[in-house]
Amino acid sequence: MKALSLRLLGGAFLFTAAVPLFLPETATAWATIGGSLNLNQRDFRIFDNFSDSQSHNNTTEHANWPGYTEIEMACWKGGAEWGSRLFGDGSGDSTQAGVGDGKANFNFFWNGEASGIGGTNDNINSALGGSSGGVLAYTETPISDGWRIRYYEVWTWHDGPNTVTNGIDMQGVACHELGHALGLGHSNDIGATMYPSITGTGVGQRSINADDQAGLQQGIYGARDDSTLPRIADLSGSTAPGGTAVITGANYTLTANRVWFNSTTLDGGQTGGEPYEITNLDSTNGQTQISFTVPSSGIEDGGIHVRKGGSGHDRLSEGHPFAIGSVDVDSILLTGPATANSPSLITYNWTQAPPDSTWWMYYSKTLNGTTINGQPFDLGDPYFELASGTNDATGSDSVSVFVPPGVPSITVYLELRADDGQGTTFDSNALSLTIQ
């Protein structure tokens, strides 16, 4: 086992004491400690034994980090920064453009609270009484089968979420320590999160830089391949227990996909970091959509991930916020073909729209996003109306669309709008349609 620490140093020491002590003798700035985390070791949790009031004074909830505030939210964001894509829309931290665009092949899985500090491979963050010179925190890294991180209580830990001007920033230090957990050593790039010391509060460590990204990809988990890495663009449908939710994204396998949830049944103990998992899910619409029934128990607010079939480090998507029962205006469940011949007649069906509401079917050449009557849609502007009508009392309807002869090969995107008559606009998941 190796234990790697992050130190707080005065500026005068940065280039004298710190550098000769910690620099690896390599041509590159980043360094690794050897090994990588297994695909079943993606979870991370926190045991909240932090005593500082400053670690528990951010009580403002944020849609990107559902279910958690205070030092828990700060720890979660520190891990999400290493993800392959933005976590949700990346918002929630005013000090960087987006949390999670680390562009690595590694996606941590947040599994909330733990009930104790755990063993050295239980993947838990916690506070530790006492001090060790200038050491802020350290990571114990048995590596492939897990890790443990301790934060010395002699420091005053702050939960953010904005700039922290005194004490030590949990999010930034967690981001550094979690970098050790996934196999990085210390970098001699002073701008890197994995630099061995900080000056100030550690807010600067929140956002990983190009050297950190390079270390993760070149040194441990392999190059990031956008054409194979699964990703989540949107979550629609119902997130209420028993409802049907739809994940829209890319690079899913035809069969054997899994969805991971923050688990309320499995994380009570010190060795229970595993996700709550729904297995054997098929994808549809050109391997871009996965539908699933929201479990009626066993899950809690947090993030969801898609793990596509097969094995390997690049099988797990980044996380996407999942708040149980929260998605209302994005509720319509649209189904239809992914391809069509020219000419042909194709049919789209939908459910979960407001009862007796007015609907419009739109299409666009892009999924760049636009706002229609105050509601964000996946379709880009310009978009065009294909048909309109009225939903039945259950909020369902269908439409048949004639694809005329002579249409060239093209891919368009379709999305349904429904207005409830009381001023609220609802939308569906977007579907792609390729004319052959």
Ligand SMILES: [Zn+2]
């Ligand atoms: Zn370190």
